[in-house]
Amino acid sequence: MNKKLLFCLAVQPLLICFILLFGGYAFVEPSDVDATSTSTLVVASLTVGAEISLTPPDAITLSPNITMSNSSSSATGTWNVKTSAAAGYTLSLHASQEDALVATTTGEVFQDCPTSTPDFWNQGCATSTGYVFGFSAYGNAVPTATWGTGGDCGSSGNPSETLEYRGFNSTNDIQIAVEGAGTGAGGTDSTMCLTATQGSSVYAPDGLYQATITGTATTQ
Numbered sequence: 656m657n658k659k660l661l662f663c664l665a666v667q668p669l670l671i672c673f674i675l676l677f678g679g680y681a682f683v684e685p686s687d688v689d690a691t692s693t694s695t696l697v698v699a700s701l702t703v704g705a706e707i708s709l710t711p712p713d714a715i716t717l718s719p720n721i722t723m724s725n726s727s728s729s730a731t732g733t734w735n736v737k738t739s740a741a742a743g744y745t746l747s748l749h750a751s752q753e754d755a756l757v758a759t760t761t762g763e764v765f766q767d768c769p770t771s772t773p774d775f776w777n778q779g780c781a782t783s784t785g786y787v788f789g790f791s792a793y794g795n796a797v798p799t800a801t802w803g804t805g806g807d808c809g810s811s812g813n814p815s816e817t818l819e820y821r822g823f824n825s826t827n828d829i830q831i832a833v834e835g836a837g838t839g840a841g842g843t844d845s846t847m848c849l850t851a852t853q854g855s856s857v858y859a860p861d862g863l864y865q866a867t868i869t870g871t872a873t874t875q
Contacts, residue, residue, distance in 0.1 A: 705740040709872040710842070719812050721786075721853055727812045729850045736796075736832070737842035740874035746796070746832040746845055750823035751867035756788035756851060758862040765851050765864060767822030773802055776814040776850060779821065783854040788866065791818040794845035796832040808848035818848060828871060835875070 712732030721728050738744045754764035768780035768789030780789045791814075792802050805817035814820060823829065832845040849866075853859045 703739065705738070705874050707736065707738040707740060707744055707872050707874050708842075709746070709870055710735040710737075711870055712847070715849065717812075717849060717851055721851065721859055723858060725812065726855070727814070727850070727852045729809055729812050729814060729848065731808045732847045732849070733844050734832075734847065734870050734872075735842040735844050736834075736872045737838050737840070738872070738874055739837050741837055742875040743834040743836050744838075744875060745830055745873050747828035747830045747871045747873070748790070748823075748847065749826055749828045749869055749871070751826065751869070753823070753825050754788075755823045755866040755868070756864045757866070758860070758864050760862055761860065763860050763862065763864075765859065767824045768820055769824075770821050771824055773819035773821045775803075775816070775818075776820050776852075779819070780814075780850075781852060781854070783856050785857060786851065786853040786859040787822075788849070788851045789820040789822045790850070791815065791820045791848045792831040792845055793818060793848070794832060794843070796834040796843050797845050798833065802831065808846070809850070814850040814852075815848065820848075820850065823868075833875075 711734060715730045715732045717728040717730040719725055719728060734746060736744055736746055754767050756765040757763070765786045765788035768787050770779035773779070773791065776789070780787050793805055801819070803815070803817050803819040805815040807815060808818070809815040831847070834843060
């Protein structure tokens with residue numbers, strides 16, 4: 656009888672330890688099972704500016720000289736536009752004065768080609784009784800419906816037969832090119848063709864004549 660009692664007393668502490676060990680685990684473990692998580696986000700922003708640059712041509716000299724035996728002279732100048740504007744740009748030109756080509760010493764002028772709607776030189780600009788100055792343009796961003804289909808400014812000083820010309824006729828901007836997207840890093844070229852002629856029954860007075868032309872590129 657005493658042995659059985661002693662056995663029970665010896666075993667009882669083990670049962671208590673077992674209950675404390677595994678019972679305590681049951682109380683601790685649910686905190687791991689029931690653990691929760693949370694997520695949030697952060698927005699990273701970058702602004703890319705709409706920038707534009709315009710590179711003008713170098714100083715332009717019409718050639719050959721107009722003389723008693725040569726009645727036509729022309730020149731080429733290329734404007735390059737670069738822009739990151741996704742909507743593209745416009746390019747416009749204006750002269751510093753009406754009748755843009757003027758003698759530096761006497762103030763004599765080549766009259767601006769009278770038409771404000773581009774036309775072929777012989778139809779819209781040339782006259783037998785006066786001396787006339789006008790311009791046209793070509794390039795990938797230059798509308799051919801306005802300025803004609805030519806891809807050069809003519810030859811030997813003569814105007815192109817496939818480009819259409821007009822005069823500056825004021826100091827207002829005249830749009831020559833438009834593009835509906837940004838350019839590549841190399842930009843887009845638009846070439847300006849300048850032409851001056853004298854009529855068959857008149858001589859332009861001798862002298863140095865100059866025109867000041869400003870190009871303006873604007874993002875859309």
